[in-house]
Amino acid sequence: MSEKEAVLAAARRFYDALEDLMSGRGRQNMDEAWHHMASVTSSHPIGDWAYGWDEVAATWDVFAGIGRPDLSGSKITDLRGCVCGDLAYTTCIFHTAPIVGEFKLNCTNVLQKVDGVWKVVHHHPDKDARIGEALQRIAETD
Amino acid sequence: MTRPMVPLQSRSDSDGGFSVSQDEAAVVRVRAWGFWSVEIAGAFAKSVVDVCRAGDLPRSVSVDAEDLKPQRDEGQAALVAMFDAVAAMGVEHVSVVASSPLTRLMLARIVKGTVKKGFVELKAGMR
Numbered sequence: 001m002s003e004k005e006a007v008l009a010a011a012r013r014f015y016d017a018l019e020d021l022m023s024g025r026g027r028q029n030m031d032e033a034w035h036h037m038a039s040v041t042s043s044h045p046i047g048d049w050a051y052g053w054d055e056v057a058a059t060w061d062v063f064a065g066i067g068r069p070d071l072s073g074s075k076i077t078d079l080r081g082c083v084c085g086d087l088a089y090t091t092c093i094f095h096t097a098p099i100v101g102e103f104k105l106n107c108t109n110v111l112q113k114v115d116g117v118w119k120v121v122h123h124h125p126d127k128d129a130r131i132g133e134a135l136q137r138i139a140e141t142d
Numbered sequence: 143m144t145r146p147m148v149p150l151q152s153r154s155d156s157d158g159g160f161s162v163s164q165d166e167a168a169v170v171r172v173r174a175w176g177f178w179s180v181e182i183a184g185a186f187a188k189s190v191v192d193v194c195r196a197g198d199l200p201r202s203v204s205v206d207a208e209d210l211k212p213q214r215d216e217g218q219a220a221l222v223a224m225f226d227a228v229a230a231m232g233v234e235h236v237s238v239v240a241s242s243p244l245t246r247l248m249l250a251r252i253v254k255g256t257v258k259k260g261f262v263e264l265k266a267g268m269r
Contacts, residue, residue: 047244048211055177058212062244065251132243139250 003113007081007088010111010118015076015094018063022097023072027064031057035112035119042123045105046132066139073097076107086113094125100134151189153182158211160186162193170200170233175209183216187223194231203228207240208267212248221249222256229261241267 001009010033017029034040036053043049044063050056079092087110094105110122152161158176165171170193178186194200213221225236238253240246246264253262 044244047242050211054214055211058177058214058217059244061214061218062212062248062251066247129243132247135247136243136250139247140254 003083003088003118004081006118007083007090007111008079010120011079011081011090011092011109012076014109014120014123015074015092019072019074021060021064022067022074023069024067026067027057027060030060030064033120035114035121037121040121043125043127044123045103045125045128046135066135070099071097071138073099087111088113088118096131099138100131103128103131151193153185153189155179155182158182160189162189164193164197164200168198168200170194170203170228172203172205174205174207177211178213178217178220180216183213183220186217186220187227190224191227191231194228194233199232201233202235202237203233205236205238207238207245207249208269210240210245211242212244218248218252221252225253225256225262229258236262237265238262239265239267241269 014033017033020029021027034053034056038052040053040056041049041051042056042059044059047059050059074097075095076092077095079090081088081090090109090111092107094107096103105126105128107125109120111118112121150161150163153159158178159182160172160174162170162172170190172190228236238249240249246266249264253264
């Protein structure tokens with residue numbers, strides 16, 4: 001497997017983990033998709049920047065907390081990547097689950113190879129307040 | 143007769159913190175911000191309870207969480223402990239204002255799962 005293939009596989013693991021998390025299958029695979037370092041960063045379609053693994057994990061906790069089977073159905077398309085040494089970035093289009101509203105978000109991820117393993121160190125999707133409104137309704141009415 | 147202001151309690155570090163005071167209308171006012179360490183989370187509920195007990199029982203607790211980030215288990219547990227403690231003391235109502243949609247999602251789950259219906263009112267902030 002080439003480095004680029006390994007990066008794209010790591011990015012797919014991240015989105016598979018996101019699907020698991022939103023489907024109510026917990027945060028374990030999301031934890032494994034990230035390097036747990038103080039330098040990692042993340043934002044989401046809603047909310048502010050999270051700095052460092054503790055803050056990043058707390059944001060995934062929020063999504064895990066509302067996860068349930070009918071929130072499944074997200075997918076990515078047009079995944080592309082570029083490798084520069086032990087750092088790489090990917091871009092893709094993330095399609096939210098139907099119950100959320102089937103929004104399409106441009107996403108960028110930065111991955112780093114540490115001890116021979118590519119994992120996410122930065123995640124940045126488009127902002128879309130409509131997703132927050134949909135999730136809030138779901139969280140309050142289930 | 144004007145009530146004396148109950149002294150402010152606060153804990154903070156570079157990443158987050160909270161402050162608690164009681165105003166003249168017998169409302170305990172809490173400001174919570176940032177991301178809490180284990181130490182700050184551990185001090186939160188007791189600080190709010192201490193201020194509630196320092197004067198006449200407050201009718202309500204108002205929480206400004208405009209700048210509060212989503213919290214790990216310790217921070218979530220601290221919020222739950224505070225809601226439960228002030229409910230047990232006889233406080234009638236808690237209002238929480240949060241700007242971050244992620245923080246509101248966290249709070250919505252906490253409120254739904256742990257506190258009697260209608261006791262905590264969650265509002266969107268203006269930031």
